[in-house]
Amino acid sequence: MSTLRLARAVYDALRAHGEQTYPHECCGALLGRSTPEGWLVQSAIPAGNTRTDSPQNRYQIAPAELVKIEREARRQGLGIAGFYHSHPDHPAQWSPTDFTEAHWLGCSYVITAITQGKAAVTNSFLLAGATEEDKQFIQETIRVVDETDELSRG
């Protein structure tokens, strides 16, 4: 089972973001470094949810915003480790739509259930596979990293 390491500040921020946008979904990108043990996420970039048709159970990051996120990642010397979003009053499990709209192979998709406005379970799913045709979500362990020591060592 792969492990996604999240800096404590990132973990707290993405859960807080879901509480702020409740009852709508929040979304954003995760920036980090690729290590032999998997992604080490050091920062999160909140994004606006551009889906207006059904913001409580759909999310989408605008292409222009994604360009900004990639630029910010380069500036910080990091890569796009994945994306996060929230599920207001729904379990922290990926939906068929989440799967269809996930295209970043090798990246992590973090989902937080927001129950009555409060962040509950947070899960992460690695988008595994070599092509769009054989992609699959694999649940991974989330490890919250407290110390900057590990962050600087990678």
Ligand SMILES: [Zn+2]
């Ligand atoms: Zn979802």
